[in-house]
Amino acid sequence: MTSTNLHMYVMMAPLLAAFAVNLLGRVSRAWIGPLSLGALTFSTIGALLTLLRVLHHGAYRYTVGNWQPPFGIELVIDPLSALMLLLVSGVALLATCSALKSVQNELPGREHLFFTLYMILVAGLLGLVLTGDAFNLYVLLEITSITTYGLIAMGSGRAALSSFNYIIMGSIGACFYLLGVGYLYILTGTLNMADIASILPGLNAPAAIATAFAFLLVGLWVKMALFPLHIWLPNAYSQAPTGAGVMIAPLMTKVTIYLMIRVMFSIFSPDYTFFAHAGVQAGIVWAASLAILCASGLALAQRNLRRMLTYILIAEVGYMVGGVWLANGTGMTGAMLHIVNDALMTLCLFLAAAAIIYRTGSLEFDRLHGLYRRMPLTMAAFTVGAFSMIGIPPTCGFFSKWYLLLGAVQAQHWEFVAALLASSLINAVLFFRLFELAYFKPAGEDVPSASQPCGDAPPLLLSPLVLTAVALLVVGLGTGPLIENVIRLALPPGFAP
Amino acid sequence: MEQLLAEIVAKYNYWIYVVLMMIGFYAMIGKRNLVKKLLGMNIFQTAIILFYVSIGVKRGGSIPIVDKHAALSHGIDATQVINPLPHVLMLTAIVVSVSITGVALAILIRIYRQYGTLEEDEILEKIGR
Numbered sequence: 001m002t003s004t005n006l007h008m009y010v011m012m013a014p015l016l017a018a019f020a021v022n023l024l025g026r027v028s029r030a031w032i033g034p035l036s037l038g039a040l041t042f043s044t045i046g047a048l049l050t051l052l053r054v055l056h057h058g059a060y061r062y063t064v065g066n067w068q069p070p071f072g073i074e075l076v077i078d079p080l081s082a083l084m085l086l087l088v089s090g091v092a093l094l095a096t097c098s099a100l101k102s103v104q105n106e107l108p109g110r111e112h113l114f115f116t117l118y119m120i121l122v123a124g125l126l127g128l129v130l131t132g133d134a135f136n137l138y139v140l141l142e143i144t145s146i147t148t149y150g151l152i153a154m155g156s157g158r159a160a161l162s163s164f165n166y167i168i169m170g171s172i173g174a175c176f177y178l179l180g181v182g183y184l185y186i187l188t189g190t191l192n193m194a195d196i197a198s199i200l201p202g203l204n205a206p207a208a209i210a211t212a213f214a215f216l217l218v219g220l221w222v223k224m225a226l227f228p229l230h231i232w233l234p235n236a237y238s239q240a241p242t243g244a245g246v247m248i249a250p251l252m253t254k255v256t257i258y259l260m261i262r263v264m265f266s267i268f269s270p271d272y273t274f275f276a277h278a279g280v281q282a283g284i285v286w287a288a289s290l291a292i293l294c295a296s297g298l299a300l301a302q303r304n305l306r307r308m309l310t311y312i313l314i315a316e317v318g319y320m321v322g323g324v325w326l327a328n329g330t331g332m333t334g335a336m337l338h339i340v341n342d343a344l345m346t347l348c349l350f351l352a353a354a355a356i357i358y359r360t361g362s363l364e365f366d367r368l369h370g371l372y373r374r375m376p377l378t379m380a381a382f383t384v385g386a387f388s389m390i391g392i393p394p395t396c397g398f399f400s401k402w403y404l405l406l407g408a409v410q411a412q413h414w415e416f417v418a419a420l421l422a423s424s425l426i427n428a429v430l431f432f433r434l435f436e437l438a439y440f441k442p443a444g445e446d447v448p449s450a451s452q453p454c455g456d457a458p459p460l461l462l463s464p465l466v467l468t469a470v471a472l473l474v475v476g477l478g479t480g481p482l483i484e485n486v487i488r489l490a491l492p493p494g495f496a497p
Numbered sequence: 498m499e500q501l502l503a504e505i506v507a508k509y510n511y512w513i514y515v516v517l518m519m520i521g522f523y524a525m526i527g528k529r530n531l532v533k534k535l536l537g538m539n540i541f542q543t544a545i546i547l548f549y550v551s552i553g554v555k556r557g558g559s560i561p562i563v564d565k566h567a568a569l570s571h572g573i574d575a576t577q578v579i580n581p582l583p584h585v586l587m588l589t590a591i592v593v594s595v596s597i598t599g600v601a602l603a604i605l606i607r608i609y610r611q612y613g614t615l616e617e618d619e620i621l622e623k624i625g626r
Contacts, residue, residue: 135586142593146600153604158624160607167601168525171538175545178590182545185583186552 006053007062007077010046010085011126013039014092018119025112032115033100039119040096043089043126051082055485061132069132070192076132076266080336080490084129084258087340091250091347092122094464098354099243101460105358106241107154114154118247121147125255134181134267135191137259138174141223145170148252151244152236162235169232173222180215183208184267193266200268210277216263224256226317227291234310242354245306249313250346254339257320261336264324270492274327281327282413288322289419291315296426305363306353308430309346312389315423316342322416323404329495331407336487337479338400341388344472345397348385351465352378355457371438377456379438381469386431388472391424396476510551517544529617531608535601542594546587553583 017039024031054060059078063069077085096118103114124144131137149170153163185191187208188199200209218229225233237249264273274281292315299311320342323335355378356371357363372379388397401420408416456462475482505512517540524537558579605615612620 135589139589139593142597146593146596149597149600149604153600153607160604160611161620161624164531164601164604164608167597167604168534168538171542171597172522172525174593175541178545179548182549182552182583191586 004060004062006046007050007075007082007085007130008064010043010050010089011123011130013042013046014119014126015123018116018123021119022112022116025115029104029111032111036096036100036115036119037093040089040093040122043122044086044093047082047086047089050077051079051086051486054079054082070190070195073136074132074192074194075130076193077130078490079486080258080261081129083340083486083490084255085126087343088122088125088129088251088255091343092125092247094347094351094468095243095247095250097464098246098351098461101458102246102354102358103241103243106156106243110154114151114241114243117147117150118244121151121247125251128255128259132193132266133191134184134193134196137262138178138181141177141259142174144252144255145174145223148244148248151248152240154244155239155241157239158235159239159241162232162239166232166236169222169229173219173229175219176215176222177219180212180217180219183212183215187212193262196267197269200272206276209272213268213272216267217260220256220260220263221321224253224260224317224321225314226288226321227295227314230291230295230314230317233314234307237310237313238304238307242357246347246350246354249310249350250343253313253317254320254343257317257324257335257339260321261324265492270327270495274325281325284325285322285411285413285416288318288325289413289415291318292322292419292423296423299430300426303365305356305365305368305434306350309349309353312427312430313346316346319401319404319420319423322413322419323407326404326407326411326413326416328407328411329491330403330410332491332495333483333487334400334403334405334407336490337396337403337483340482341396341400341472341475344468344475345385345388348381348465348468348472349389351461351468352382352385355461355465356382358457358461365434365437368434368438369441375456377462378465381465383435384469384472386427386434388476390427390431394476395472396479397472399476399479511548514544514548514551517541517547531605531615531617535598535605538601539594539598542590542597546590546594549583549587549590553580555579 017035021032021035024035054077059076061069062075062077064073064075067073099118103111107114121144124140124147127140128137128144131140149163149167152166153160181191184196187203187205188196190196190199203209222229237245240248264270295311295315295318299308299315302308302311316338320335320338323331323338326332353363356368356375359375360367384395388395391398391401393399401424405417405420408414408420521537521539521541521544525534525541528534528537555576555578557577559577561578561581563573563578608620609615612623614620
């Protein structure tokens with residue numbers, strides 16, 4: 001194994017594991033755990049080595065099958081994509097530990113099918129992070145989407161209907177993206193991102209370029225559920241099987257935001273994105289601020305833990321879109337840092353929800369009474385995740401929010417400052433209400449689960465949760481080196497923080 | 498008026514794709530029957546496929562299969578063959594669209610088993626109860 005092919009192995013491991021899981025999982029359930037955990041551990045280590053290599057030797061490009069670009073498909077491994085590679089494989093690894101247990105509980109007899117889709121989804125996400133080709137990106141986007149539709153439809157209750165609505169909305173998003181690529185192809189005659197970027201500035205077709213830009217962005221916004229294009233997300237994510245939600249919720253929206261950054265800076269230039277159309281940049285920051293406020297407000301109305309988390313997720317999408325569009329280095333640093341942090345916080349909270357639902361069978365607020373006494377470790381980790389979501393130091397959520405706020409002040413977008421502060425306050429209200437329910441209210445006689453054996457979730461559910469909570473603190477304390485060594489290099493030239 | 502008509506006739510392939518796309522879009526958003534929504538999605542995707550296919554066409558161009566020896570000795574006149582790349586891209590897009598339709602149909606079967614209907618209003622009514 002040469003180290004230049006390493007990122008290919010990172011992506012191939014889950015893909016090959018998907019086939020193996022499907023075949024051997026039919027024979028015996030015992031194969032599924034070791035195969036999927038092994039493949040993802042391999043990916044995580046490979047991604048870590050890739051990141052170290054990029055940091056030492058700089059970014060590099062890789063041509064698949066030795067077809068030279070712009071004709072062949074090119075993979076781009078720069079600091080940001082290497083960081084995302086590590087994030088995706090690491091989060092997937094932790095989520096898999098928990099998914100193994102909850103899927104065994106919720107979908108007995110169908111585990112091999114679940115994990116086949118699950119591993120293909122991970123491979124698709126890793127591919128999305130690496131690709132440097134606009135059409136290849138569309139294909140991988142659809143691979144991740146189709147597997148997600150299947151995973152969500154495996155849930156119970158309204159899951160099938162939610163999945164169908166997601167299919168309709170997701171297809172609209174993907175088709176818009178494809179149309180945008182079509183316009184770019186007419187204009188430039190190439191699909192390679194770097195090649196498009198080198199041809200575009202010399203063209204004199206402002207209307208066609210603007211149309212392509214708008215189609216690409218709106219397509220991705222539908223996929224990432226930026227308010228008001230979010231309608232499909234809460235139902236789909238809250239009714240998915242617990243094991244699928246734990247993995248989809250932290251990663252799908254974050255990877256799509258990474259793709260938006262790619263489109264903005266790798267296909268178009270920062271100059272074009274921010275300054276070619278007057279008012280667009282400010283308008284999008286306004287829209288993101290509104291998105292944060294509305295989604296936080298809707299989160300207040302929810303009476304189910306997982307549904308509340310999905311609305312917080314939509315608000316966080318607003319944070320990152322707004323942060324990138326602030327058009328200064330500080331805001332972009334905050335947004336990129338928030339991609340990492342938000343993936344970890346969402347993972348932490350969803351893992352805690354998975355542990356709670358495994359023990360008590362419900363996530364309705366009035367069933368959470370007395371949880372601190374019954375599941376102390378789970379709730380301790382949940383508290384760390386909640387503190388990070390609110391933005392209390394030294395958890396990592398504080399630092400990215402701090403950068404976002406600084407960037408907003410620098411750009412003098414006071415509406416974004418107000419939205420960030422208001423949303424932090426609302427998050428505090430949301431989570432302290434939960435702490436009160438779970439800490440002070442004693443478990444009543446009417447709660448049947450109170451008679452169940454006390455204690456935390458089984459180790460397979462608990463250990464990834466505790467690890468994630470520790471990771472939140474470690475990333476929070478390591479924010480300085482992370483920005484200095486990785487994120488600073490990922491900013492487009494001229495946008496130093 | 499005449500100018501507009503000339504404009505439409507000159508670029509009729511784009512107009513057809515826009516009209517088809519809007520029909521599909523309307524069906525996806527406006528119709529309350531889930532199968533009709535799915536059909537709308539198919540029309541929407543087909544519109545984009547036609548758009549891509551039409552941009553590869555050249556007037557008087559032949560199929561892009563060339564004699565190797567002739568091409569090596571004389572080179573290829575790019576105006577004489579149509580551009581095959583958009584067509585090849587659309588093969589992939591057709592595969593994607595077929596698989597999405599397959600998944601959606603499977604989910605529709607599940608919805609029908611669960612609720613006994615495919616009308617969105619009736620399903621929502623049943624959920625509300």
